[in-house]
Amino acid sequence: MKKSLTLLLAAIFLGAIIAGCASNPTTGTGGGGDNTGGNDITVISREDGSGTRGAFIELMGIQVKEGDVTKDMTTKEAIIADGTDIVLTSVANDANAIGYISTGSLNDTVKALQIEGAAPTIENIKNGAYPIARPFKIAYKGELEGVAADFVAFIFSKDGQDIVAKSCVTMQDTGPFESQRPEGKLVINGSSSVFPLMEKLVEAYLKINEVADIEVHMTDSSAGMAAAINGTCDIGMASRDLKESELEQLTDESIAIDGIAVIVNKENPATGMTKEEVRAIFTGEVSIWSVE
């Protein structure tokens, strides 16, 4: 009995290992290290579904669309880190690593690359010189009134934009905020990328106008816009520009701009790359650092 159990266990493991061997790995892209003498690039990506990954692959052309088919071409050899802090630690500890994070989370343990010659600074994102940036938008149907109007006024006031400034690039503010203190309920729905910022804004606003009742739901940009169109929420959040079909029914405003920084280890001699180079690295077409 005991023996048969031991045998069974051994058989399970052996079977698994054989299964692993027998099925030919066809997906082995990149990671070659054949000839050039440079080091293998450690590509670090975020997990599938992450807003940062979504924006990054879209802005960099890593996501390929053909009709109804969209495909994320990020190399399958990329290490998956599920959080900005893990990307930062991994890049800081690996001289050959490259990753991407929201510019709001940059710190001096890593080096942010210039893209197309522009560093990911607030000015460069604002004037459009830095190409990997996306707007955080709110959108609503018709005219805003009551709590919604007061809250949007708060977002664009100096008080609101000061909160934005902690993590993103701000918009032109309208000066100090004075609440009309309207009562009522406000429902906000949409992008998970905008969600953390929106929560902070709501928290600050409720301190000023405690009679308001605001709910923020996290779905995604498209769901948020759909909800704003069909009226299940008052304000939708999107981390992308609105599509034409959405703009026909909604008014949109940018509340902040979020840049995505491409980061490498501090020992890495590279200081800048083109968009095409970044794309080639993240799709696995280039897998070795060239010797500089």
Add this chain to the structure above:
Amino acid sequence: MTTSTNSGKHREQIMHIVFTLSALTAIVAVGLICVFLFAGGVPAMLEIGVLKFLLGKDWSPTDTPASFEIFPMIIASIYVTTGAILFGVPIGIFTAAFMAKICPKRLYAFLKPTISLLAGIPSVVYGFFGMVVLVPLVRTWFGGNGSSMLTASLLLGIMILPTVIGIAETSLRAVPEELYEGAVALGASHERAVFFIVIPAAKSGVMAAVVLGIGRAIGETMAVKMVAGNQALLRMPKEFLKGLRTLTANVVIEMGYAEGLHRDALVATGVVLFVFILLINLVFSLLNRRSAL
């Protein structure tokens, strides 16, 4: 007089109910988890196609059309668990033999709490240790980028040590002293008696330790996902310096953003994991029954 016995009886009855309820909590919890897992996971599996889900090799949840296939993760879980066993079990058993039969009392007083402490360290701390110590170490010594099957196996090997040592030590101590004494009386040295008489006599307990170690290793999530690289690719054993994604890591990494079928596919991944754990527990209880006989 009668009232006090009455109230005593009452109290006893009430406490009876309290104890029964407490006992039920665990059962209800297991039942609810089963129901939740299977209700969430099985329809998704059917929608994807059970064989495709279990044996396919492409995990691209956000593409349109998406594909949810977890064979690489099943294999990855088995790899890192096997690795952890290969690394952790010999060390664990030798440590247990040392502690039960060889260790001086003074050292034991220090060793035992140290190992208990090892069991108490939260897995995220192990993960962080792995990330900043083991990953660079493997990268310098063995090459690759460090986040790999080998790193995960090493880390898990350390993590299962307290489980393996604890149970193996208990079962070694449970071996009747006569066996050891008999061996020594027949002229065996101390070491020979320990390794050729006592350890074989405790075999089923040692096996139980291994099985519980497997259970611990296969279910570990936080630490593994921080050092394994998490690529959803089918690896071969010789690619032990490359990263892989275990079942647990797959669930915890993507659950945050997943929705719709993606989310259900992750729950279904949990179902597969749950079945694995059930099998392991079954083996464990069979072993226990053997040793009780």
